[in-house]
Amino acid sequence: DIVMTQSPDSLAVSLGERATINCKSSQSVLYSSNNKNYFAWYQQKPGQPPKLLIYWASTRESGVPDRFSGSGSETDFTLTISSLQAEDVAVYYCQQYYSNPITFGQGTRLEIK
Amino acid sequence: EAHLLESGGGLVQPGGSLRLSCATSGFSFNTCAMSWVRQAPGKGLQWVSGITSSGTTTYYADSVKGRFTISRDTSNNTLYLQMDSLRVEDTALYYCAKQGVSGYTSADSWGQGTLVTVSS
Numbered sequence: 001d002i003v004m005t006q007s008p009d010s011l012a013v014s015l016g017e018r019a020t021i022n023c024k025s026s027q028s029v030l031y032s033s034n035n036k037n038y039f040a041w042y043q044q045k046p047g048q049p050p051k052l053l054i055y056w057a058s059t060r061e062s063g064v065p066d067r068f069s070g071s072g073s074e075t076d077f078t079l080t081i082s083s084l085q086a087e088d089v090a091v092y093y094c095q096q097y098y099s100n101p102i103t104f105g106q107g108t109r110l111e112i113k
Numbered sequence: 114e115a116h117l118l119e120s121g122g123g124l125v126q127p128g129g130s131l132r133l134s135c136a137t138s139g140f141s142f143n144t145c146a147m148s149w150v151r152q153a154p155g156k157g158l159q160w161v162s163g164i165t166s167s168g169t170t171t172y173y174a175d176s177v178k179g180r181f182t183i184s185r186d187t188s189n190n191t192l193y194l195q196m197d198s199l200r201v202e203d204t205a206l207y208y209c210a211k212q213g214v215s216g217y218t219s220a221d222s223w224g225q226g227t228l229v230t231v232s233s
Contacts, residue, residue, distance in 0.1 A: 001175075040219035042158075049208055049223035050150075050158060061221065093158055097217050100172040102148070102160040 002026050002096050006105035012113040019081040021108045023094035028074040031098065038098035041070055041079045044107075045090045053092075054079065086112060115140040115222035117209050122227030129199050133227055135192040135209030140222075142190040146212040148220060149183065149194050151205035151229075161207070162194060165216050172216065177203075199231045 003026040013019040029038045037057035042050040052061045054070035057077055067082045081088055089112060094105040121133040133149070148163040162183040163172040171183050182195040192209050206228050210220035 038217060042220075044158075049225055050220075051223070052219055052221045055219040055221075091157075095158075095219065097212075097219055100163065100216075101174045102163065102172075104158040104160065107157045 001101055002029065002099060002103050004094050004096055004103050004105040006092075006094055006108050008108060009106070010109040010111065012111045013081075013084045014113045015086065016083050017113075019084050019088070019110055021079045021092050021094075021110070023072075023077045023079070023105050025075045025077075025096055029096045029098035030074045037073055037077070038096055039070075039072075039077055040095045040097065041068075041077075042093045042095060043088075043090045044093065050093065081110075084110075084112070115211050117211060117222060117224035119207060119209050119224045119227035122207065122229045124230045124232065125199055126233050127199060127201055127231055129231070130195070130197045131199065131229060133194040133196065133207055133209075133229070135194075135224055137190045137192065137209075137211070140211065142185075143187045144214055146214065146216040146218065147183075147185060147192045148210045148212060148216075149192075150208045150210055150220070150223075151203075152208070152226075153202075153205040156205075159205075163212075163216050164192070166214055170216070196229070199229075201231050203229060204231045205229060 039057040041054040044050045058070045149161040180198045206226040211222040212218045
């Protein structure tokens, strides 16, 4: 199984500042035949289901604010929130869908400093 | 807009069975792969099972293999999860999630979840 490890486990950032969350996979999730990373980021607010933010490592889902961006390839990925807003308080999860079983990172809790 | 509504959760004793349903609307059900993902109280997300758009191929987490069965009915656009030999550690909120055409895609729509509690 591919193990996804996020860092940090929790993060406190001031409003308007940049927030960065990292995710490392135990093996590459880049499919060479189409040059796509089978990797996504999700946001989960309390009492709500997860919401897809980023897929193919860097493609923003429709309706997601452009302050959210994803980067990285193969085994190392980053979610960046360029200017933190109060509504961004949530737990963020990375996910690989390169191979079954699909696996998630343990989650990163993002709070306001 | 896709809508997914889970049902069938509840309290069951260890060793018991439950059948979860996920009624869907707002998208072409027979062209999308689907998954079940669970979340134990206060814990993270765990993928449980997936099924291709055709229903011909299914996938399971090792922790549920041989005990859970995923299926889909295109006549009523519904996804199912038959859960047998339930264990205390299966206690969780179970979400159904819609994927793309391939099972190797992210989940772009989720239901609100149905709670399964396994306890004596």
